[in-house]
Every structure is written in structure tokens, then in C-alpha cells.
Amino acid sequence: MARISISKLTVEFAVFGSSARSLKNSILAKATGGRVTFGHRNIVTVRAIDGLDLELRDGDRAALVGPNGSGKSTLLRALSGIYKPTAGHISITGRVGTLLDPKAGLDLEATGYENIYLRGYLLGMSTREIQTKMDYIAGFTELGDFLSLPMKTYSEGMVARLAFAISTAPENDILLVDEGIGAVDEGFQEKAEKRIAQIFDRASIVILASHSEKLLERFCNCRIHMDRGKLVERTMPHPAP
């Protein structure tokens, strides 16, 4: 039983310009005191998500859409717990898996095998869990002996394969996915999509942020439309086609 409920979520970024971020200016602002400088210390605040209410239940395959900068990635990050809300509340039941930047946490100097372990630990897998999945992951990448070589010898596409295979290994109730899967050749693309479909069947709730209509149409059954940090439209799930 998985569930996400968000009420009045607001996420704000303080963007420290070159001036606000240095200590000198902070101290100067305090020292030169005055009420004038104290209140606005040159920090620009960006409200990435603005009073969002959202409810997702078991079986929801939500397509998160909206123009660039509408707060899609920020919402996924807030849901995964990376960004703590500035205001509002998020409550989640279920183990959350994220597929935000598949290449984050990969070490170019380490070998493919080492990276599978490192990344696996980061994703919250135990050594045993990784060991049982190792054959599967290794097989999925189709990299063969390359897995014993340092990752810096890999091509862009090979890195993408490895990243995808590791990232999609753990089993989760809730899956948050940001954008596509990177540069892979056509054969692997097909395999990856098949894999995504499998994972989507396994996870109870999926939120997929993408600009690819084709992808969204194929995998999602409802739609969350955001614009400038606000919810514009939310359709309820219809039976999958």
C-alpha cells in the first residue's frame, strides 16, 4: 500500500549571488547594520513550488509535465527527501526509489563492478541484495569483460547502459523518474523501455517527468500539469490502454 499526499507544499531557493555568498558581505551587512541592509541582503528567492496540493494512490502512473522551469524536477527532489520543504507537508507511505540523474554516484576511476556496488549502496541496497542481483545487472548491461575495467575507458553509451542497469535494480514501492535514459543505441533503448515497463508494473506509484509525449503516453495513466510552481491540471487515472 503506497501513498503520497502533499499539502500546501512550497519550496523556495535562496539564490546567493556572487555578492551574498561571500562572508565579507554578510559581515559588512551586519556591521554596517542599519535596518535598510539587514532586511534584504541581496538574496534572490526563487519560489520553485508554490502551495502545491496533490494526492497519489496505488496504481497511479503519473506523467509530470510542464514547461522548463515549472518545478518538475524540484517536486521530484522534494518527494525523494533531498529538498526539505520551506512550507507545507509531504507524507509518503512506501519505499521511494529515485532515478533523477542515473550517472550520479558513479566513479570514473573505479571499475564497472566496483561501481555497481558503490551505486547500489547509495541506493540503499545491502551487499547481499547487490550480490543476488549482480548477475542480472551485469547481464543487462551486456558489457561483459568491460565491467572489470575502469569506467573511464567506457564510451558514453556504455556508461549510460551501466547507469541504467544499476539504477533500475532495487525494488521500490514508489518510483520517481526524471527525463530519459541518455545516449544509448537503439537495441538497448528498446530493452530499456521494456525494463521500464516491468518496473512500472512492480512499483505501486510512479511519477515520470518528461517532455517526450511518446514515452508518457505509453507508460502513464494520469497527468500532473505544472506551470510556474503551481498545479495547473490533474487528471485522474483511467484504465491503462
Next chain:
Amino acid sequence: MWSRFAVHDIKLRFKRSIIGPFWLTLSMGVMVGVLGLISSSIFQQNMAGVLPYIAVGLIFWGFLTSCINEGADVFIGSARYIRNIPMQLSIHLYRMIAKNIIILGFNMMIYLLILVIFPQPLNLNYLLVLPGFALYLINVAWAAFVVAVLSARYRDIPHVISNLVQVIFFLTPVFWSAAKLPNRPAFVTWNPVYHMLEIVRSPLLGERPSIVSWSVSAICALAGCACVLLLYRRAYPRISYWV
């Protein structure tokens, strides 16, 4: 988990070198040897007395400086992890400290080697190194945490810190001994780093650290933990926004 990453960091750093992490031991050994030679000829002391003192001082000082200097980069350097993978942020800090403890272990071989070459009578004071190191570790850890958080927010801090550490190195009796001075200068008596270093160094030289050193270290540890709590409350949730 952080210990696995720490081991990985060490392995990676020495991947293609033949003697691997023993480079750490070797370079520390050369440093200790040269400084020992210099001070034994300048101050007319015998090597047997000077070497263990310098070795322990440099090894533990090195641990402190690398923890603090690398602490400045703990969150900034892991920005890609922090922004993309949900995980406890403190793991990055533990990973760095664990790595430096491993390095400390390799460096301690120098100390053992010196003990073998210039045998000292063993006594119970040596055991005091355990509580001493525990307290030392607490002090290093809070300092690293504070530096790490402040550095993520204020990008001047890393530069300030690396300068500060350098200055403290000269103010603290690391490779020179305060005991030899006729009257102890104020910057030694009031130097908390000196007292922190004393509680690990004296036991390893078979001496008993003074009560003053113990209390100064304990007070620093308490004050530091208070700082950590305060920062943890106020700044910790914001770190992912700052990096």
C-alpha cells in the same frame, strides 16, 4: 556504508602505484626523519628522545589538518550526490573521517618502527591513549562538521580555514617542544589545540597528560557539540539548497 566508501577512496587513490597506501607511511616517515635530524642538531638533543615526540606530533596533527581541510569540501565536493540521491548527508562526513583514520593507521607504523628502534620502558600511561584519542576524535569531528556546513554556505570559509590551520601549526608545539622553554608563552598555555594534542601525545610517550589538558579538551568537546546541535537545527536542512 561510509566505511566501505572510505576504503574505496583509499584504494582508488593508490590504484596504480606499486607500494600503494604505504606511500602515506613513507612520506610521513621522511618528514619525521628530516625534522628529527634538524631539531636534534639545532637543539642538541638525542634522536631517541626527539623522534617519538615529533612522530606522534606530526601524525596526529596531520590527522587533524586533513580532517578539517577536507571537511571544508565535504558537502561542496559531494554536490552531485547530494542533489541527486536521497541519503543521509552525514555519511559524507563520516566517509571523510573514516578515510583519514585509515591514513592515520598507516602513519602509526612510523611510530611503532621508532619504538622498535629506540625501545622505551612500557608503563600504564600508554593505555591513556584510548580515552585521549576518543576525545581527540570528538573534537576533530565537530570541527570538521562546523567547517563543512559553514563552507557550504559561505564560500570564503575554505580559504580562511586553510590559512588558519597553517598559522595554528606554527603556534602549536607540534614539532618543537614547549617543555624546553624557560617560561611558557601565552599562545601555548591558552592554545586549545595544544591541549587536545597533549592528551594523545603524552600517553604515547609514556607520560601522563596534565589535568588542565584533559579539562580543556573536554570543555572544547562539549562546546563543539553544542555548536553542532545548533547548526544541525538551523542549517542542516538547507545544505542541499546551498551546494
